[in-house]
Amino acid sequence: MELSLLCAMIFAFCAALVITAYDLGFTRLYTSINQYGLWYLGVSFITLLILQDTYFYFMHRLFHHPLLFKKLHYGHHRSKVPTPWTSFAFDPVEAFIQALFFVCIVFILPLHYIPLITALIVMTVWAVFNHIGFELFPPSFYSNSLGKFFIGSKHHLIHHRKYNLHYGLYFTFWDKLLGTEDGDYDNQMYSTVKYSILGEKLLIKNRRDAESAEEIVRER
Numbered sequence: 001m002e003l004s005l006l007c008a009m010i011f012a013f014c015a016a017l018v019i020t021a022y023d024l025g026f027t028r029l030y031t032s033i034n035q036y037g038l039w040y041l042g043v044s045f046i047t048l049l050i051l052q053d054t055y056f057y058f059m060h061r062l063f064h065h066p067l068l069f070k071k072l073h074y075g076h077h078r079s080k081v082p083t084p085w086t087s088f089a090f091d092p093v094e095a096f097i098q099a100l101f102f103v104c105i106v107f108i109l110p111l112h113y114i115p116l117i118t119a120l121i122v123m124t125v126w127a128v129f130n131h132i133g134f135e136l137f138p139p140s141f142y143s144n145s146l147g148k149f150f151i152g153s154k155h156h157l158i159h160h161r162k163y164n165l166h167y168g169l170y171f172t173f174w175d176k177l178l179g180t181e182d183g184d185y186d187n188q189m190y191s192t193v194k195y196s197i198l199g200e201k202l203l204i205k206n207r208r209d210a211e212s213a214e215e216i217v218r219e220r
């Protein structure tokens with residue numbers, strides 16, 4: 001919890017940096033929708049999420065390098081069973097590097113404040129759902145041809161169990177492309193074994209997961 005509070009302070013500091021740069025006219029933030037048109041709001045929002053996911057994936061992999069893990073990323077993996085607090089429990093340097101994405105992107109990509117603020121809200125909600133044991137969408141969504149490209153609680157839980165798999169934030173593209181997705185993940189999509197985590201229900205798909213689920217419950 002202390003890490004989450006520290007993290008909130010670092011994010012607030014970065015927000016102050018962005019606001020100051022905006023006031024000085026250095027950023028590419030804009031306030032009139034007409035400047036790039038309505039369609040650009042949607043395009044810039046999706047672009048922002050894809051770019052952030054890409055940045056997150058590669059930074060996350062870097063943080064798992066043995067030389068960096070203990071110093072920069074162990075804070076996020078301290079609790080074996082993720083909780084909502086885990087969502088924003090990052091070591092200070094990692095928190096700053098993650099926030100740096102938004103500090104930098106406002107100088108590069110023209111952004112209206114609506115997609116920017118929406119992306120920050122989506123990031124917060126998504127991160128919480130990735131750690132809460134509840135899926136944001138119904139389980140059937142994650143097995144359809146579009147849904148399998150979205151990361152949910154189950155997908156990220158595997159990262160907290162296995163460390164060297166599932167590094168993404170929103171999308172599974174990079175994990176699929178670079179071979180860091182659990183080979184059994186797709187086959188696990190339909191199973192019906194349920195277990196309780198933090199009092200919530202999460203669908204688990206095969207025996208191996210069921211065993212690790214029992215382990216989680218035993219550890220609690």
Ligand SMILES: [Zn+2]
Nearest residue numbers: 076082131156
């Ligand atoms: Zn996590």
Ligand SMILES: [Zn+2]
Nearest residue numbers: 060073076159
């Ligand atoms: Zn990690």
